[in-house]
Amino acid sequence: MRLPLCAVLASLVLTVAVPVAPASAASAQVGPLAAPPPSRPVATPLPPALPAPQDVPYPGAIALDVDASATGTGVYRVTETIPVAPGTTTLTLLYPRWLPGNHAPRGPLAELVGLSFTAGDAMLEWTRDPVEPNAFHITLPPATREVVARFVHTSPLRDVEGRISMTRQLLDLQWEKMSLYPAGYYVRQVRVRPSLTLPTGWAAFTALDGARQGSGQAGARLAWSETDYETLVDSPVMAGAFTRRHPLGDGVFLDLVADRPELLNFPAARLEPFAALVREGRALFGGRHFDHYDFLVALSERLGDIGLEHHRSTEIQLEPTALADWAAMDWDRNVLPHEYVHSWNGKFLRPEGLWTPDYQTPMQDRLLWVYEGQTKFWGWVLAARTGIQTRETVLGAIATDAAALVEQPGRAWRSLEDTTYDPVIAARKPKPFPSLARGEDYYSEGALVWLEVDQTLREGTGGKRGLDDFARAFFGQRDGDLGVVTYTRADVIAALQALLPYDWAGFFHDRIDRPGAPSPLAGIERGGYRLVWKDEPNPYDRARMAYSKALLLTHSLGLSLDREGRVAAAVWDGPAMKAGIVPGMQVMAVNGTAYAPDVLTRAIAAARGGTAPLQLQVRRDDTFATIDVAWQGGLRYPWLEPVVVAGDGKAGSAPEPGLDRLLAARTTGGARGK
Structure with missing residues (x-):
């Protein structure tokens, strides 16, 4: 290490001013001082654990009020009034962490901001638990009967910040992100009275019961019957300026919110498959475990992607034209039957x-x-x-x-x-x-x-x-x-x-x-059936690629490209990876011709059966390179095709494939597998 100039000068002064005495024999044998033993910290016991949940009623009902009228800023303002039992000196409130349907600790704690607690006119002190940061300990003055929590949930405004739940036209409110609940109780034993303020003119859909409408400061205020916290969390709200509700029969509804009003206009015949889903679900499962059910569907390119199951509803985001452009968007609609099945498998x-x-x-x-x-x-x-x-x-x-x-x-x-x-x-x-x-x-x-x-x-x-x-x-x-x-x-x-x-x-x-x-x-x-390979995409892959402008070459070059030619994924030990192509690179040219999806697919097809490699000009950061990819197998896309089984020559004598029987409709008016 280089010494500062002042230290060097000081050293010279001392050397000149103090004569050096000759070292004695004894002092010459003295070595450096012995090092102290290494420091070894001792573990400090962890703070007391949070109280374990008990299956007993929480004393009183929580009033939960959410103001979602500020759609321009994506802000939800929450006021929550929590009753406390007489003599309580400390209250611990939890922000939900392990979220149903997420199968993981996904509670967006960073989006809870501006938190405060009051009792009457007194501001209360609170601390965050040092081990469980989603737990808040509030010290209560004597004779406190209720605590008012106020905070803001800041919905992401950009995808990079997380899932967008509010736009200027619609919102998808999930109560667990807008609330705290008391530690030490089963959530089914905590009672809640929910209310929500929306912009004027908006309509809302939810599986909650007993909707009542009143006036709010900035728009329409909705309130629902008192329920338990578990049911509340399982009952999200979709609302918007452009909405429509379609009954599907048997107490099931298709509730649509959209970016634009014209997205809600489609032929009435488009509803028949969804009505058939209700009939086929009943035929498949027999019994059911909801008294009414709502498909909460956002036709939006602005709302964050979601397909999340609930007992009496489901949250779904579809591409905006998923219903209006029926044939082209066929690939996008499987999420509806999937989430509906979850009412039986996953919720009940x-x-x-x-x-x-x-x-x-x-x-x-x-x-x-x-x-x-x-x-x-x-x-x-x-x-x-x-x-x-x-x-x-x-x-x-x-x-x-x-x-x-x-x-x-x-x-x-x-x-x-x-x-x-x-x-x-x-x-x-x-x-x-x-x-x-x-x-x-x-x-x-x-x-x-x-x-x-x-x-x-x-x-x-x-x-x-x-x-x-x-x-x-x-x-x-x-x-x-x-x-x-x-x-x-x-x-x-x-x-x-x-x-x-x-x-x-x-x-x-x-x-x-x-x-x-x-x-x-x-x-x-x-x-x-059997899995076969063809040089053109199957209907599912073809439609997905057409919509996203992506190029799937997983089973040929071993990579997939986004609409700008960037490598989104590379198959481990596939031809592209072996040649040195990794995710993040951008394909700029193919055999000397500027990249376009059809340029690359034509080059792969032309190289089939030959010996010459494909030459891909790629960019990584600020460097360019030409990479030879050894692949002469042509384009490969997966298909299922039936195995032909010969009969005895009589009509209908060849057995119907089991997969065909499985996909055939069970009720009158269904698709019958076509």
Whole structure:
């Protein structure tokens, strides 16, 4: 280290002023001083744990008032009045952390700002818990009977800040983000009286009961009947300036909010598939567990993406023209049957680890391959049975998921069950090489496992039983029960065993618990189809690429590009990665010609069967390079095609493929698999 000039001069002065005495023999033998022993801190005990939730009533009802009229700023202003029992000296309030349907601790604590607590005219002192930062401890003066909490929830205004929940035309209010609740109680034992102020002229939709309208400072004030906090959190509100409500029958409604009024104009015939979804859902499950149900659907490119299940409703964001441009947007509508199925699978019947008494207790996700995997399976099936999506689009979606898994290197090291931890581990953060890391594959691979279960049941019972029978017996039980029933893996196996004696425990162990599980194609193949490769995209992939302007080359070059030619993903050890292409690069030219999607696809097709590599000119940061990619296999896109089985020459003698039977409508007026 270089010394400062003043220190050097001082050293010289001392050297001149003090004569150096000759060292004695004794002093010459003295070494440096011995170093002290290394410091070793001792752990300090953690502060007392938060009180465990008890299944006893909270004393009194909380008044929760949200002012959402400032849509230009995306601000929700919250006033919450919390009663306290006589003699209480400290109140601990929690901001929900483990959110239902998120399967992870996703409570947006950073968006809670401007927090204060008062009792009468007195400002109360509060501290944040040092271990659980979503817990607030408030010191209460003697004789305090209620505490008023005030804060602001700042909805993101840009995607980079998080999910946008409020625009100038509409909003999607989730009560758990607008409220605190008392620690130490089951949330079903905490009573709440909710109210909401909206801009004048807006309409609101929610599954909450007893709506009443009054005047608000900045707009219309709505209030609902007192309910419990668990039901409140499970009952979001969608509202907007441009809205429309369509009854679908059987107490089910399609509630639409939109960026622009013209997005709500479409032929009445477009509602028939959604009415068919209600009929097919009843036919599939038999019993149901809601007294009324609302599809809360935003037709918006400004609201943040969402598809979130609730017991008596669901929050869904669709692309703006998803209903008006029916054919082109076919790929976008599967979320409706998927979330509807969750009312049975996930909300009423719930894995025991995914039901918690409050929103502080950690969730255990191990059975998400049932909760989400079988729901995705039924989402495919009901989309085809109702016509919400065409049969060809559904087959394309199955092909796309199957192909991604068949060629996924991550399946060799990571089991399907281990992917159920991904919501906590990764929180849906983009990954550099997702094909090796794996993601939330309990959705797609789980669905393919359930397709194999369906075909196993059909084969084992001579076509008399299928997964429909499991759904009716398992998820349709206790018709009219609006509560929650938990289940274990053993319960799932026992229900299947009642339909077909079989080694279901071994079946699931091989497919769920073990890395390098068998190919997920068995259900497709036993259903009379096979995965094949073509040089053009299947209907599902073609429509997605047309809308997003992206280019999917996963099964050829091993990469996907966004609309500007940037590499969004590269397959681990695929041709592109082996050549040195990684996510974040931008393809500027192909064989010397400026990049465009059709330029690249034509070059891949022309190179098929040859020996010359493709030359891609790429940009990474501020450098450019030409990279040779060795790929002569042409364009490869996954499709499902039926395996032709010869009959005896008589009409209808060839057996109908099991997958076709599965996708066929069960009720009059359904799509009948077409």
